Structure formats: C-alpha cells, structure tokens
Amino acid sequence: MKVSDFLNRVSVLEKTGTALTGDTNIQDIRGDLLDTDESLLSVLDENGVKQGEVDTINIRYLVSKYSELPAIELLDHFREGLVIIDENGRICYINDAYKQILGVLARKVVGKFIFDIEGSALLYEVLKSGKPMIQEKHLVKSINKYVSLRMCPLYKGSKIIGAFSIFTDITEIDNLNNEVKRYSGIVDEYHREKEVESEALRAQIIGNSPNFLRILDQAVIVAKTDAAVLVSGANGSGKEVITKLIHMSSARRSKPFITVNCSAIPESLIESELFGYEEGAFTGSRKGGQMGKFELANKGTIFLDEIGDMPLQMQAKLLRVLERGEIEKIGRQKNVEVDVRVIAATNQPLPELIKQKKFREDLYYRLNVVNLTVPSLKDRGNDVILLANHFADYFCEKYSKKLSISDEAYRALARYSWPGNVRELQNSIEHAVILCSGPIIMREHLPGRIMEGEISEPDVSLSAPITQCEDVDYARSIAKAEKQLMLEALKRSSGSRTKAMELLGLSRRTFYRKLKENGLVP
Ligand SMILES: Nc1ncnc2c1ncn2[C@@H]1O[C@H](COP(=O)(O)OP(=O)(O)OP(=O)(O)O)[C@@H](O)[C@H]1O
Structure with missing residues (x-):
C-alpha cells in the first residue's frame, strides 16, 4: 500500500478507531510510538478485514518529520x-x-x-x-x-x-467572470446581428435565373474557405454584391470588409494606401504614420476592385504579400504579419492583359484560385423584370410614391440590352420613378435609349410569352403571362416538374405555389 493511500486510510481508521495488527493503533502511528519489530504492518478495515500493508520504515520517517515541521x-x-x-x-x-x-x-x-x-x-x-x-x-x-x-x-x-x-x-475572479460573461454576451449579440445582416443581404440580392443562382450558390460554398477569389463580370453586373455575400457568409463576417478601388488611386499613392507607412517615412508623412488597407482588413476581407488597373510594380509587391502573409510597411524595418482574405474583381479580360504584359501571370494564378463570373444582365432572362420591380419598390419608398410599372414599360425593359447591367437598370428605374407624375410608370418615363428600344440579343429564356401579352391590365396581364410561362416550361421539360422549376429559376416552394395559383395542379 502506498504511503499516500495509507495516510488517507488513517483518517478513516482514526474515526472508526480500528486497530492495526500487532495491537498498534493509529494513535501510536500519529504519535511518536511505533513499537513493533515488524517491517510491514497490515491495515484492516472496521470489520477487521485486511486492506493492505504498510512499510513501517516509511511511517517512522514520516512520523519523525511531522514532529519536526513547524x-x-x-x-x-x-x-x-x-x-x-x-x-x-x-x-x-x-x-x-x-x-x-x-x-x-x-x-x-x-x-x-x-x-x-x-x-x-x-x-x-x-x-x-x-x-x-x-x-x-x-x-x-x-x-x-x-x-x-x-x-x-x-x-x-x-x-x-x-x-x-x-x-x-474570489471577488476578483467573480468580477472577471461577470465581465467575461458580459463581453461574451456582447460578442454573441454581435455575431447574431452579423448573421441577420448576412441574411438581409442575401434577401436584397435579386435574381432567379439559373446562371445567376449558380453564382450565388458558388459564392456561399467558397465563403466557407479562405481561398482567393477572382470575381469577373461586366460593369455594374454585381461583382461587389457577390464579394460582400462571400464575406458575410464567411467566418470573417464580424471582421472588417475593406474595399480598394485600384483604378481610383494614383499610382504614386497606391503603395502607402495598401500597406501604410511609419511616422517620418517620407517628407510630408503624417504624424504617427498611417495604417494601410491590408492592416485595416486584418482578420477580415480585402476587396481589390478593378485589379486589372493595378500598376505592374505594385502587382509584384502584392504577390509578395499574398505569398508571405506579411506586408512591407513603408519606413519600417520589420514586416507586419496580416491575416487577410483577398477577393479581387475585374471587368477586363486578365488573360488578354497578360498577353499584353500589363498583368503578371503569377499574380493572376494567385488571385484566380476560384473564379466566379457574374453573368451580364441581358443573359439573365426574367431577372430584368424582378430587378425592375425591386428597384421600383425601393425608389417609391425613397420618394414617397405609390407606382406600378406598365406592361409596355416592362416590354421596353425586357428588350433593352443593358450594357451598364444592374447599375444601369437601377438608375433607369430611379429616373422613371422621379419623372412619373401619375400612378403608372409608362415607357416614356424611362431614359430615351430604353424607351426607343435598343434591341438585345434574342432571348433564349422563357420571356417570349410576356411580350405576347396584349392585355393592358397590369395584374391580369402578369397573371396571364405567368401561367403561359409555367405551361411553356412544363412543355419544354416534357412534363418534368423539377426540370420546369429549374428552367424557370424558381424555388420548389414558389414553383408549387404558382402551379396551384394558376390551377395547374388539383
Ligand atoms: N442581384 C442584385 N440584386 C440587387 N441589386 C443589385 C444586384 N446586382 C447589383 N445590384 C446593385 O447594382 C449596383 C451595381 O452593383 P455592383 O457595384 O456590385 O456591380 P459591380 O460589378 O461591382 O460594378 P463595377 O464593375 O462598376 O465595379 C449596386 O447598387 C448594387 O447594389
């Protein structure tokens, strides 16, 4: 039996008064008597059953030490x-x-x-x-x-x-505990808020066309990683919207999201903008120095918009940052470590710029780990109508108006080619809402180029039935067009509801609700 076990047992035996063999009781062991010649003593429990043996030499040592210790x-x-x-x-x-x-x-x-x-x-x-x-x-x-x-x-x-x-x-510990609880409550609340914000952002992104929905799905998948993403797409197609969705759907959502428009910063300033500088780094530098965008974005996401316009010399420095995870701050000896997720966007064909030696190939591969190409608005079928309604609601609220869009205005919107994409549509609807003095937005309220109808490429989606609608009553014509669309989709998918649903770009719930509303299912 170990001495430590024995000493534990001593307290038990002491209470029960149980004796050890050889008529030596616990008092003797705790006192200075240990009158036995045997080197091993048996330890018994209260029923006299042997529990183990104790080395008396050890006990003697312990007893003598106990009496010595102050x-x-x-x-x-x-x-x-x-x-x-x-x-x-x-x-x-x-x-x-x-x-x-x-x-x-x-x-x-x-x-x-x-x-x-x-x-x-x-x-x-x-x-x-x-x-x-x-x-x-x-x-x-x-x-x-x-x-x-x-x-x-x-x-x-x-x-x-x-x-x-x-x-x-434990007063101090208790206070600290309360502080920790209070702060973790605040942090939880902050995370909840960010989650709500991310859901709200998703709800604000309008579009049901399969090619746009695919990009949204991919954005949410890639958000779960830290991979660099290159978002390409035409001007105003929604590259920044997609980038924000990635950030807000990622674990970095409660950390900074910093945007840098590479085409808007003069070449001479871009380095200090991105990496910052120390006090006295150059004549005219600010007292206390300045943090760069990379440092500001630490733990979060940096969005390098219009990356194709970044000067070549800066591209080399950016590549070094991406490879080493640290920045060279102007005027500082030691590099600064940063943990930043990089998302770049471009409306220029980077492979073309590489051929022209205007963009570094190695940087291109570094940024282009995942590529998301946002489709142009003209290729998104009925998203034009959905977005037009969304912006009409938004601007009606902003300008305190109650307006609906006429059938002919819808047709003009659907026909137009939208070179400026969603941004152009947004501005056109704002223009119409401001100019419309009656209850309905007519074709003539739209900007001239749209009113005159710059014809887009023939639409391969299902928008054709809308243009066949002759009814001028808004609600009736939309309902009629909707039913036609559903029938057409079912026809094209040979009666397969899943395929028809995908063709229409509707969620399962909406699709079945609409089938019911239009009397297409019992
Ligand atoms: N799917 C969408 N739903 C709602 N609004 C959108 C959508 N796509 C874009 N927008 C709006 O259109 C405008 C332009 O979008 P955004 O800035 O994301 O485009 P971009 O491709 O980044 O533009 P640029 O090429 O000029 O950088 C913004 O006001 C944005 O809120």
Whole structure:
C-alpha cells in the first residue's frame, strides 16, 4: 500500500478507531510510538478485514518529520485563509491570509465565538453537524466579498474537537467572470446581428435565373474557405454584391470588409494606401504614420476592385504579400504579419492583359484560385423584370410614391440590352420613378435609349410569352403571362416538374405555389 493511500486510510481508521495488527493503533502511528519489530504492518478495515500493508520504515520517517515541521508557521504562508474553531465554536487560530482577506486584526477575532463574528457562520453548522461542507461562492456580508469555502470538522478519535475553514477570495475572479460573461454576451449579440445582416443581404440580392443562382450558390460554398477569389463580370453586373455575400457568409463576417478601388488611386499613392507607412517615412508623412488597407482588413476581407488597373510594380509587391502573409510597411524595418482574405474583381479580360504584359501571370494564378463570373444582365432572362420591380419598390419608398410599372414599360425593359447591367437598370428605374407624375410608370418615363428600344440579343429564356401579352391590365396581364410561362416550361421539360422549376429559376416552394395559383395542379 502506498504511503499516500495509507495516510488517507488513517483518517478513516482514526474515526472508526480500528486497530492495526500487532495491537498498534493509529494513535501510536500519529504519535511518536511505533513499537513493533515488524517491517510491514497490515491495515484492516472496521470489520477487521485486511486492506493492505504498510512499510513501517516509511511511517517512522514520516512520523519523525511531522514532529519536526513547524506546522503553524507554514500555515501563515498559505494564500488561502484559514480559521480553526474549538468544540464550542471559539476561534482558536487564524492565519495571515485570513487577516488580509477579511481585513481584520487577530486580537479582534481570536478567542471570540465565530457566531459573534459572522452571524451566518457556516463553520458553526459544520461543527454541529460533524459533516464537511463546500460553498463555491459565499458572500461575507460584513466586508461584501465573495469567498470560496471548504469546511471540515476536526476529530480526535471519534470525538469532534473543533472545525476548520479554508477559503479563497474570489471577488476578483467573480468580477472577471461577470465581465467575461458580459463581453461574451456582447460578442454573441454581435455575431447574431452579423448573421441577420448576412441574411438581409442575401434577401436584397435579386435574381432567379439559373446562371445567376449558380453564382450565388458558388459564392456561399467558397465563403466557407479562405481561398482567393477572382470575381469577373461586366460593369455594374454585381461583382461587389457577390464579394460582400462571400464575406458575410464567411467566418470573417464580424471582421472588417475593406474595399480598394485600384483604378481610383494614383499610382504614386497606391503603395502607402495598401500597406501604410511609419511616422517620418517620407517628407510630408503624417504624424504617427498611417495604417494601410491590408492592416485595416486584418482578420477580415480585402476587396481589390478593378485589379486589372493595378500598376505592374505594385502587382509584384502584392504577390509578395499574398505569398508571405506579411506586408512591407513603408519606413519600417520589420514586416507586419496580416491575416487577410483577398477577393479581387475585374471587368477586363486578365488573360488578354497578360498577353499584353500589363498583368503578371503569377499574380493572376494567385488571385484566380476560384473564379466566379457574374453573368451580364441581358443573359439573365426574367431577372430584368424582378430587378425592375425591386428597384421600383425601393425608389417609391425613397420618394414617397405609390407606382406600378406598365406592361409596355416592362416590354421596353425586357428588350433593352443593358450594357451598364444592374447599375444601369437601377438608375433607369430611379429616373422613371422621379419623372412619373401619375400612378403608372409608362415607357416614356424611362431614359430615351430604353424607351426607343435598343434591341438585345434574342432571348433564349422563357420571356417570349410576356411580350405576347396584349392585355393592358397590369395584374391580369402578369397573371396571364405567368401561367403561359409555367405551361411553356412544363412543355419544354416534357412534363418534368423539377426540370420546369429549374428552367424557370424558381424555388420548389414558389414553383408549387404558382402551379396551384394558376390551377395547374388539383
Ligand atoms: N442581384 C442584385 N440584386 C440587387 N441589386 C443589385 C444586384 N446586382 C447589383 N445590384 C446593385 O447594382 C449596383 C451595381 O452593383 P455592383 O457595384 O456590385 O456591380 P459591380 O460589378 O461591382 O460594378 P463595377 O464593375 O462598376 O465595379 C449596386 O447598387 C448594387 O447594389
């Protein structure tokens, strides 16, 4: 049996008064007598069953050490407070930590009864009940401090001769805990807000055409990684919208999203804009220096818009940053580590620029780990109508108007080729909402080029039935066109509802609701 196990057992045996073999009882072992010639003693339980054996040489050593050690002085070096009371509840000992934690003088406490010092003294209850007690958090009212307590009765044989309490001041820990809880509450709230923002952003992205929905799906998938993304697409097609969706759907959503328009910054300033500078780095530099966009975006996402316009020399520096994960701040000896997800966007064909030696091929491959190409508006079928309605609602609210769009205006919108994509559509609808004085937006309220009908490429989607609609009543004509569209889609997909649904770019729920509304299912 190990000495430590034995010593544990000693306290059990001490309480039960069980003797060891050889008529040597526990008192003898704790005292200075160990009168036995045997080197091994058996340890018995209260039923006299042998539990193990003890090496008497070890016990002799321990007993002699116990009598040598200055126990009471040692107790004064504990960080925990200690108080011992006698069998009547009278305080017979307090250590230094007790005095410090509770801020009392020994002469005001020692010799007094515990219940006179602390009304709700739990230690007195322990003395009465003879049962140990643990209190993780107890308020000492007299000093308004929280302590963590461990209280035990003291036995001599089977008789209670007092009790002791060991306690730690946890006021500070408790305060810190509360602070941590408060801050984690704030952080949770912030994350919830960001989640709501990300859902709201998704709801604001309008489009049901399969080619646009595919990009949205890919954006959400790539958001779960830290891979560099190159978003390409024509002017105003929604590259920034897609980039924000990636950021907001990623684990970085609560961290900064920093946009840099590479074509808008003069070549001489781009380095300090991106990487910042130290105080005194050059004549005219700001006091205290300046943080660059990469540092500002740390832990978040940096969006390098119009990357095709970045000067060649800067491209080399950017490549180094992407490869090393650190920036060279102007005027600073040591590089600064940054953890930034990079998303670049372009409306120029980068492979073409590479051929012309205007864009570095190595940088292109670094940025183009995942490529998302946002389709032009003219290739998104009925998204034009959905977006037109969305922007009409938005601007009607902004200008406090109640307007609907006429059938002929819809047709003009559907016919136009939209070289400026969603941005052009957005501006055209704002233009129409401002100019429209009646309740309905007519063709003539649209900008001239759209009104005159610059014909787009023939639409391969399902918009044809809309243009066949002769009814001028808005609600009726839309309902009629909708039913025609659904029938056409079912026809083209040979009756397969899943295929028809994909063709129309509708969600399953919307598709089945519309089938029902149009009487196409029982
Ligand atoms: N699918 C969409 N739903 C709603 N609004 C959109 C959508 N796509 C783009 N927009 C709006 O159209 C405008 C242009 O979009 P965005 O700035 O993302 O285009 P871009 O391709 O980044 O433009 P640029 O080529 O000029 O950088 C913005 O106001 C944006 O909010």
